[in-house]
Amino acid sequence: MEEIEKIRLKKLIEELEKIRGKHTELISIYVPADYSIEKVREQVFQEISTAQNIKSKTTRKNVLAALEKILQELKLYRKTPPNGMVIFCGNVSQEEGRADYKIWVIEPPEKLSVKLYRCDQEFVLKPLKEMLEVKYNYGLIVIDNSGCAIGILRGKNIECIKERKSIVPGKTRKGGQSAVRFERVR
Template structure:
């Protein structure tokens, strides 16, 4: 994270704080973490399946809001695909209907974030709040520790920074 300027870090923290304050009704808010290695066509396929599954949601307003969020996600992913933009750390999508007063005054909000560190695993989460823990972990102050795991046949050397383990080497014994 050393290549991120203090201004970018400030703006990143500010956007996380704003996202943390947003609450939805039911499980209408969608958080999607996409690593750079994930095929976007696979995500589109999954979203089509989710769109079909969302027809089973009992609450009419929740069903409509979830389906709208899924459609927005598919549109955003198509835009990212068409732009051919290089995203070396992957990206995070936050989409959902945010209440802006009384019932019926919800507004669809979409936020795309390019994280300061690489996204490790693909996650698709629907909840009443946005799932921010992986991004918050990225900005937490972290000390780096060295780890060596050794047994009779092999050894693994890694670093631990925050909650992230980076395997440096995996060695096997010739014995």
């Protein structure tokens, strides 16, 4: 990720951190890289029918409007972007009774592995913040009787590079009178 993109994303996160909803009316959606955009649309559509049961009239109106806006935005996508996508939407107006619905669609700098839908008083920004943290890379080698795996640990993500199966036969579990002979062979 280029330095300019990191700075822009950092400023956007700072802007989103300042936004507070009056009630649970700010929506955060994290879509992983390999997840179907159609399933996300279906989930948002189901959330619209669930949101109609919200008792508070203003909260219901704000949540329904935000979900409709998200649904309209999702129609522009045929498939999920290569690194996944993050959507933030809600009424950001500080005045009671005034509507100012905004939507932010972000393609994260790294592959997203978290699937999340949250309707809250603030946006969920922790997974995005973790992507911006300075990360150290560690090489991992895992060995057991049946094989081994080589990978890299970047932050909290593990990327498997290679897996190998072992051709060494396991212990013989035959017994009886031949048990001593099998032990000698090993």
